[in-house]
Amino acid sequence: MLQDGSWGRYHGPHCDRLHDALAKFHDVEHVILCSSGTVAVELALRSVKVQPGDEVVMAAYDYRANFANVVTLQATPVLVDTLPGVPVLDPEQLQLAVSDETKAIICSHLHGCFAGMAAIRAVAAERGIPVIEDACQAAGGCLYGKAAGSIGDVGVLSFGGSKLLTAGRGGAVLTNDATLAQRIRLYTQRGNDAYPLSEMQSAVLLPQLQQLAERTQLRMLRVRQLLNALPVDSPLQPALYPDSTENEGNVPAFYKVAFHYNPKKDGGRSREDYAAYARQNGVALDPAFTALHKTHSQRRFRSVGELPNASALHEELMILHHPVLLQSADHIDALAAVLGS
Numbered sequence: 296m297l298q299d300g301s302w303g304r305y306h307g308p309h310c311d312r313l314h315d316a317l318a319k320f321h322d323v324e325h326v327i328l329c330s331s332g333t334v335a336v337e338l339a340l341r342s343v344k345v346q347p348g349d350e351v352v353m354a355a356y357d358y359r360a361n362f363a364n365v366v367t368l369q370a371t372p373v374l375v376d377t378l379p380g381v382p383v384l385d386p387e388q389l390q391l392a393v394s395d396e397t398k399a400i401i402c403s404h405l406h407g408c409f410a411g412m413a414a415i416r417a418v419a420a421e422r423g424i425p426v427i428e429d430a431c432q433a434a435g436g437c438l439y440g441k442a443a444g445s446i447g448d449v450g451v452l453s454f455g456g457s458k459l460l461t462a463g464r465g466g467a468v469l470t471n472d473a474t475l476a477q478r479i480r481l482y483t484q485r486g487n488d489a490y491p492l493s494e495m496q497s498a499v500l501l502p503q504l505q506q507l508a509e510r511t512q513l514r515m516l517r518v519r520q521l522l523n524a525l526p527v528d529s530p531l532q533p534a535l536y537p538d539s540t541e542n543e544g545n546v547p548a549f550y551k552v553a554f555h556y557n558p559k560k561d562g563g564r565s566r567e568d569y570a571a572y573a574r575q576n577g578v579a580l581d582p583a584f585t586a587l588h589k590t591h592s593q594r595r596f597r598s599v600g601e602l603p604n605a606s607a608l609h610e611e612l613m614i615l616h617h618p619v620l621l622q623s624a625d626h627i628d629a630l631a632a633v634l635g636s
Contacts, residue, residue, distance in 0.1 A: 309497035316504050317467055321442040321450070325476035327468040328492040329483070332431040332453025333360040335466035337367065338490070339449045340399060341482055342468070342475040343425040345370050349398040352424075354384035355588045355598065355605035357403050361429065362587050362596070365401075372596040373397070374588050377604045381534050382406050382553060382583070382612065385604070386414035392599045393422050402447070403429035406553035406583065406614055407518065408535060409438050409545060412446045425449065425475075431466070434459045435511035436548035443548065444469050454496065459510075459550050459617065460503050462496035514549045514620040517627050521552070524631035530561035530569065531634055534612060551614040553583065566613060576633045579619060583612035 310328055317326045329335050345351060347369035353361055355374040365372045375388035382405040389400065400419055402410040412428065419426045428447030430436065436443035444450030449472070454465030470476055483489045522533050534553035556566045564572075566582050573580035586609035588602055619630060 307494040309494045309501065310492060313492075313497040313501055313504070316501060317452075317469070320504060320507075321445040321469050323445050323450075323469045324471045325469070325473065327476060327479050327483070328497070329466045329468065329490040330492060331464055331490075332451060332455055332458075332466040333364065334490045335431075335451035335453065335468050336361055336401070336427070336429065337364045338468050338479045338483070339427045339451050340364055340368055340370075342449055342470070342478045343399050343427070344478070345398045348396065350394060350396040350597070351399045351401060352389060352392045352397055353401040353587075354382075354403065355602045356382050356584060356586045356608045357401070357405070358429070358431070358584065359587065359590070361401050361403065362591065366595060370398070371396075372587070374596050374598045374602065374605075376600060376602045377608060378411075379604050380555065380607070381408050382608055383408050383410040384415065386411045386418060388599055389415065389418040393418070393424060397422070397424055399425050399427055401427045401429060403431075404433035404436065404438075404443055404548075406432065406534065406551040406612075407547045407549045408553065409433075409436070409443070409547065412438060416447070427451065431455075431458070432550040433548045434550075435507040435546075437544070437546035440544045445471075448472060449475050454492075454500060457550075457616070459548055460500055460507065462492070462499045465492045465496050465500070467492075510621060511546060511548050514617060515547060517620040517622070517624075518547075518549050518552055520624060520627050521631055524628055524635075526635040528560060529635040530557050530564075531555070531613065532557065534608075549620055550617050551583075552617075552620075554580075554613045554615065555611050556613045557611070566611065570613065573633060578630055578633050579616035580613055580634070581616070583608065583614045585609055 349370040426447040428450040430444035431453035433443035450469040531554040
């Protein structure tokens with residue numbers, strides 16, 4: 296790559312190879328490479344023709360850029376609650392959320408938890424609403440025997456600096472719908488690609504994709520080991536749904552591992568202080584996302600109900616970063632000793 300100068304070309308071999316490899320890995324017809332996961336979500340929204348004044352349903356606990364993308368298109372986010380104790384959209388809330396203005400549903404796989412895609416798609420199909428599957432945290436994961444990102448009408452991936460597939464920046468849109476793919480291309484191709492992934496980034500991503508399945512299995516084994524090693528009275532309790540490490544056909548991709556933090560089991564120490572303690576002892580544990588309804592003006596969204604489950608996640612969820620999950624079994628035991636104390 297360095298010798299032939301292909302890293303610096305507008306149109307070289309590496310993007311084409313990555314495109315083909317991602318299409319094969321996810322068993323999809325169309326892959327659009329782009330400059331970030333955030334851009335991928337925006338392009339997905341544009342592909343299903345979200346317009347000013349439309350509504351987009353999403354979980355009240357989600358990555359903030361998804362909310363921002365909806366607002367950027369001058370549409371209204373409609374926030375629904377999560378399932379109890381886990382950071383994924385509650386499908387039963389969808390019937391209460393959708394309206395004649397609903398043009399899309401965003402469902403995200405977060406912190407090792409899968410959204411209930413079968414139930415979500417059933418509601419969406421009944422109302423003729425496209426589903427955008429955010430698999431930015433789930434590259435390499437498998438749900439119902441299918442690759443995460445390939446189950447919705449359109450899926451998105453992120454190759455950001457901390458992701459399971461990383462080139463510092465970058466993303467991709469996945470779909471089997473030729474019309475959606477063509478709408479994205481018509482928007483992005485302006486004499487050249489307006490939101491490109493570079494040849495160098497693609498070259499960096501290709502060997503990671505080849506290792507992804509093996510590493511996904513190793514991460515899952517390490518999470519099982521960690522959960523089994525945590526003391527019963529640990530202030531951390533796992534937040535997994537479905538039984539992501541057990542259900543046949545489900546292989547989670549643990550970009551983050553979610554835990555509920557109970558300060559009553561830790562002498563009243565705050566979540567922030569517990570995270571500081573963990574990091575001082577070499578464990579990359581942090582408070583998780585802030586809930587969207589807790590951080591945005593109520594003028595910017597519509598909500599369904601009081602959102603108690605998302606509010607609880609906002610207050611008590613913590614996340615363990617993935618690199619430790621590729622360490623040795625002894626390292627995981629040492630980590631469990633830190634988190635259990």
